[in-house]
Amino acid sequence: MTETTASGGSVEVSQSGSIATLTLSNPGRRNTMTEAMWRALEPACARLADDASVRAVVVRGAGTDFSAGADISDLRAILRDEDSGHHDGGAVAAGEAALVGLHKPTIAAVEGYCLGGAWQIAAACDIRLASSDATFGITPAKIGIVYPTAGIERLVRIAGPATAKYLLFSGDFVDAERARVLGLVQAVHPAETFWDDVDTFVQRLAARSQLSIQAMKDIVDTIGAAGAGDDSGAELRDASDHWQHLMATAGDAEAGVGAFLAKRTPEFTWNGGRDTQRRTNTGEPAS
Structure with a gap:
């Protein structure tokens, strides 16, 4: 099943046995997330929650990147909260909350770029596995915005206040091994065997x-x-x-x-x- 957006990107859900894969797809744009893609996460997660045959969920990007984050050209609409009128989450917060609220085990499988708002998707998962070629960056200071509060709170819980400040203030990119040392990911696997390693791990969770x-x-x-x-x-x-x-x-x-x-x-x-x-x-x- 696929949740397709009007602007070309999509959130796609596929299943093999008891493992479901949620794929962020925006071809040619490093899977940047449009507002409609953020909104599509909620119904996709609801379907996965209701499907008794699904025992674990992998979240990944199409091709060789996880996601380069929120679509900057659509950023005001993406972040705007309709109730308050503030730009402190909006569709991003809704998509993140949908992943957090999914009661089944969720595993973010990150290769290539995981930047900006894409980190909120990865952070909302229970476990993060990275390919050795993965690159992480949380970049609001590079474009003059305030990162959504929910994303900052989760980052502080995962990595601690000092590391959160380092990443948020600098906007620096960090490679997979550095991300592991900082506590952003739980394991780094060689790029050549990454998907086999992810599958082995997720199959093990599904059997538990x-x-x-x-x-x-x-x-x-x-x-x-x-x-x-x-x-x-x-x-x-x-x-x-x-x-x-x-x-x-x-x-x-x-x-x-x-x-x-x-x-x-x-x-x-x-x-x-x-x-x-x-x-x-x-x-x-x-x-």
């Missing part, structure tokens, strides 16, 4: 217990958001209680323990949909 993965994603994200409000401790207890209850009833624990004792590979079958996800006190599914 999705109950375990989705539970721990929720719990890790809840811990990461601690301090955002006085009820953060209650949120963590709610997350733990929710998933402990599901663990006792879903069957994955029995399958895993039984396989371990029998010295065979477990076959996990649980891949609960959004109706099994914990809901926050706002009524929204937990990310």
